[in-house]
Amino acid sequence: MDKETLYYFEKAPVTKAVVHFAVPMMLGTSMNVIYSILNAYFLGTLHNTAMLTALALTLPLFAIIMALGNLIGMGSGTFISRLLGEKKYHDVKHVSSFAFYSSLILGLIVMAVGLPLIDSIVRDLGATPDSFKFTKEYVTIMLIGSPFVVLFFTLENIVRSEGEAITSMIGMVLSVVVNILLDALVIFGFHWGVIGVASATVISNLVASLYYAFHMGYRSQFLTVSVKWFMVTKDILSNVLKIGIPVFIMCIFLGAMSLIFNHFLVEYGDQAVAAYGISSRLLQFPEFILMGLCEGVVPLIAFSFTANKLRLKKTIGFTFKSIVALAAVFGIIVYLISDHLIGLFTNDPQLIEMGSFILHVTYLSLFITGMTSLFTGIFQATAQGTAALIMSIIQGITLIPVLVIANQMNGFHGVVWSLVIADAVAFLVGAIMLFVLRNKLQPELDSLVQ
Template sequence: MNAENLHYFEKAPIAKAVAHFAVPMMLGMSMSVIYSILNAYFLGTLHNTAMLTALALTLPLFAALMAFGNLIGIGSGTFISRLLGEKRYEDVKHVSSFAFYSSLILGLLVIAAGLPLVDSIVHGLGAAPSSFAFTKDYVTVMLIGAPVVVLCFTLENIVRSEGAAITSMIGMILSVVVNIILDALVIFVFHWGVVGVASATVISNLAASIFYAIHMGWKSKFLSISLGWFKMNKEILSNVLKIGVPVFIMSLFMGAMSLIFNLFLIEYGDQAVAAYGISSRLLQFPEFIVMGLCEGVVPLIAFSFTANRLRMKQTITFTIQGILVLAVLFGAIVYLISGHLIGLFTNDPLLIEMGSYILHVTFLSLFITGVTSLFTGIFQATGQGTAAFVMSVIQGITLIPVLYIANRMNGFHGVVWSLVISDLAAFVVGAVMLYMLRNRLQPDMEQLAE
C-alpha cells in the first residue's frame, strides 16, 4: 500500500474513493465474464450442443474451486484491510503469507480427492450419455489445475485488500487476454475442443497468479509470499475462517444451486440446459459488474470500520445508489436485444427462445441481488461472522424447496422463476440482519459532529 492508496482509504471524497476501489474491480470482473462468454462462443462455433451442455454442467465445479479460493482470499483479505486500518503492518505480512501457502495446499487436496472420483463427479453433475465424455474431459483438466485456480482467486483478493485495485484489475485482464488467445488457438488451430478450452482456463489463471505473486513478493510494501513470514495462530485462523467459511459455504451453495438447477432443467431436454448455460453467462456480465462494485468497496468499508465509521456509512449509501443506476441501465439493454444476444451463440430457434425467456425473468432481480451482495460484503468487512454465515446459506436453503414446488406447479416456467423468488428471500433476510446490527455499525457522536 502506497501513500496514494492510503489517501483513498482515509481522505478522498466518497465518490472518488468508491471509484478508485470499485471501477478496477468492475472492469476486471467484467473481463472475466467476457472470457467465460467467449469459451461458450468458441465452442459454439463447432455447432455441437453436447459440448455447450458440458460447459454448462461444469459450472458447479468451477464454483467449487472459486469457493476454496474465496475461503482463504476473502477471509484473509478483509482481515488485512482491518489490520491496515489499525496500522498493524507486520501482521499483514503474516496473514498474506498464510493465504498464499494455504491456497496451494487446498488445491493439492482437491487433486488428491477429486481425480480418483472423476467419473462419480461427472455423473453427479448430471451429464447425459451424449455429453458425458466432454464433461469428463473438462472436469479432469480443471481438477489437475485446481491449485492454480484456487491460488488465483486468493491472490486477487489479497492484492485488492491493501488498496491496489488497479493491480488487481490488471491481473484479471491479463488472465482474460491469455485465455482468449489460447481459446482461439486450441479451437481453430489445434482442434482440441473441450480439453483445449479447459486447459486455456487453467493456464490463464496461472499467468494471473504469477503476476500477483510478483506484486506481493517484490512490489508491495506490506504483503508477502515469503515462507519466512508464514504464521498460523489462533488470531489469524479465527479472523480468516469466521469470514472465509461463510464465503466458502456461499460459493459452494452457488455451485450446488447451479447443479440442482441443471438437474431440474434436464427434464426439459438438452436445449433447456444449454439455454440456461448461455443465458447465465450473459447474465454474469451485468451481475459481475454490480458484484465488482460491491466487492470493490469491501476493503474501503473494512478499513473505515476500524478508522472512520461515518465514512463507512457514506460509502454504503453511495454504493446502493450505484447499484440502482446499473440495474436500470443493464435491464433496459437486455429487454431490447436479448434475442440477438442469444443468437450470437446458436442458430437453434428453440435455444434462442428459451434463452431469451430465462434472461428476461432473471434480470428482474438484478438490483435485489446487487444489494444482497452489498449486505454480505458489509458483514464480511465488519467481521460479523454469524450474519455472513446466514447470508451464505439462505439463498440455497430457499431455492431447493422453491424449485421443487415451482416445478410441480408450473414446469419449466416455475423452475426459471424460482431464481427470482430465492433472490428476494435472501434480500429480505439481509435487510433484517443489517437493521438488527445497525447499532454496532453506527458512527460515534464525535464523528457525527465532525
C-alpha cells in the same frame, strides 16, 4: 501501501474513493465474464449442443474450486484491510504468507481427491450419455489445474485488500487476455474442443497468479509470499475462517444450486440446459459488474470500519445509489436485445426461445442480487461472521423447496422463476440484518456527527 493508496483509504472524497477501488474491480470482473462468454462462443462455433451442455454442467465444479480460493482470499483479505486500518503492518505479512501457501495446499488436496473419483463426479454433475465424454474432459483438466485456480482467486483478493485496485485489475485482465488468445488457438488451430477451453482457463489463471505473486514478493510494502513469514496461529485462523467460511459456504451453495438447477432442467432436454448455460453467462456480465462494485469497496469499508465510521456510512450510501442506477441501465438493454444476444451463440430456434425467456425472468432480480452482494460485502468487511454466514445459506435453503414446488406447478417456467423468488428472500433477510447492524453502530455515528 504508498501515500496515494493511503490517501484513497483515509482522505479522498467518498465518491472518488469508491471509484478508485470499485471501477478496476468492475472492469476486471466484467473481463472475466467476457472470457466466460467467449468460452461458450468458441464452443458454439463447433455447433455441438453436447459441448455447450458440458460447459454448463461443469459450472458447479468451478464454483467449488473458486470457493476454496475465496475461503482463504476473502477471509485473509478483509482481515488484512482491518489490520491496515489499525496500522498493524507486521501482522499483514504473516496473513498474506499464510494465504498464499494455504491456497496451494487446498488446490493440491482437490486434485488428489478428485481425480480418482472423476467418473462419479461427472455423473453427479448430471452429464447425459451425449455430454458425458465432454464433461469428463473438462473436469479432468480443471482438477489437474485446481491449485492454480484456487491460488488465482486467493491472490486477487489479497492484492486488492492492500488497496492495489489497479494491480488487481491488471491481473484479472491479464488472465482474460491469455484465455481468449488460447481459446482461439486451441479451437481453431489445434481443434481441441472442450479440452482446449479448459486448458486455456487453467493456464490463464496460472499466468495471473504468477503476476500477483511477483507483485507481493517484489513490489508490495506489506504483502509477501516468503515462506519465512508463514505462520498458523489461533488469531489468524479465527479471523480468516470467520469470514472465509461464510464465503466458502456461499460459493458451495451457488455451485450446489447450479447443480440442482441443472438436474431439474435436464428433465426438459439438453436444449434447456444449454439455454441456461448461455443465458447465465450473459447474466453474469451485469451481475459481475455489480459484484465488482460491491467487492471493490470491501477493503474501503473494512478500513473505515476500524478507522472512520462516518466515512463507512457515506461509502455504503453512495454504493447503494450506484447499484440502483446500474441495474436500471442493464435491465433496459437486455429487454431490448435478448433474442439477438442468445442468437450470437446458436442458431437453434428452441435454444434462442428458451434462453431469451430465462434472460427476461432472471434480469428481474438484478437489483436484488446487487443489493445482496452489498449486504454480504458489508458483513464481511465489518467482521459480522454470523450475518455473513446467514447470507451464505439463505438463498440455497430457500431455492430447494421453491424449485420442487414451482416445477410441479408450472414446469420449465416455474423452475426459472424459482431463482427470482430465492433472490428476493435473501434480499429481505439481508436488509433486516443490515438494519440491526446500523442500529448497533448508530450511537457511535451520532457522537461523530456531534
